Amino acid sequence: MSTRTVVVHPDAETLAEATAARLLLHLLDAQSTHRPLHVGLTGGTVGIKTLARIAEAPLRHAVDWTGVHLWWGDERFLPAGDPDRNETQARAALLDALPVPEENIHAMPPSDMAESPEEAARSYADELARHAPGTSDESGPAVPRFDVLLLGMGPDGHVASLFPEHDALEVTATTTVGVHGSPKPPPERVSLTFPAIEAAEEVWLVVGGADKAPAAARALAGEAVRTTPAAGALGRRRTLWLMDVAAAG
Numbered sequence: 001m002s003t004r005t006v007v008v009h010p011d012a013e014t015l016a017e018a019t020a021a022r023l024l025l026h027l028l029d030a031q032s033t034h035r036p037l038h039v040g041l042t043g044g045t046v047g048i049k050t051l052a053r054i055a056e057a058p059l060r061h062a063v064d065w066t067g068v069h070l071w072w073g074d075e076r077f078l079p080a081g082d083p084d085r086n087e088t089q090a091r092a093a094l095l096d097a098l099p100v101p102e103e104n105i106h107a108m109p110p111s112d113m114a115e116s117p118e119e120a121a122r123s124y125a126d127e128l129a130r131h132a133p134g135t136s137d138e139s140g141p142a143v144p145r146f147d148v149l150l151l152g153m154g155p156d157g158h159v160a161s162l163f164p165e166h167d168a169l170e171v172t173a174t175t176t177v178g179v180h181g182s183p184k185p186p187p188e189r190v191s192l193t194f195p196a197i198e199a200a201e202e203v204w205l206v207v208g209g210a211d212k213a214p215a216a217a218r219a220l221a222g223e224a225v226r227t228t229p230a231a232g233a234l235g236r237r238r239t240l241w242l243m244d245v246a247a248a249g
Ligand SMILES: O=C1O[C@H](COP(=O)(O)O)[C@@H](O)[C@H](O)[C@H]1O
Pocket: 042, 043, 044, 045, 046, 047, 074, 075, 076, 086, 151, 152, 153, 154, 155, 159, 160, 161, 184
């Protein structure tokens, strides 16, 4: 059973800096026991700030990035290179400056390469399945063994692109889902589903800002996932809530 730990930092800058350092050390430790590593990235304010801090951290040189695969928990369904895509922001903040082989960067399909969010979701599910551990874990969802899955949280308590009261919350038969009518623009998105999120060894929620405090309190109090999706974001081994004082209320 996963343990849930809350770590509070003085401000959003320190939160991003500490999360960057924590992730780099985690990758270093993990590379001494297994390869390849799989990391799920998040968009959002602190998520992208964290990537920018990794880009500046001297420790990044100690990680063998050829042995790291990068994925996303969700994506805005927009054309390739659109500045609002999580992928575009992650490339600008970190990936363009990192020696990660392009074939290790598993972005969700953009809207100019897929007909619909559903088609993009199916294609991403296939890609996830190609990197699933295989026979040792056949009963689980067909996703890679994520060492760490980073997730942001919106003020409404959404994680990835799983929004309160949306049907996507109930999808358990697939590892990805196409999302329509997102209350946060853009309306069309692609997201991991809860079974895929829960297959991660560690889920790290990176949450900063006073506007997140009510939803964070509800999630940590175990409110229903239907109204506060972040309450259901749990890793297999560990769930870390990395917060700033403002978000911790
Ligand atoms: O739209 C999204 O929002 C959430 C949270 O973003 P934030 O700016 O409120 O921190 C993010 O986790 C998700 O990846 C993104 O697509």
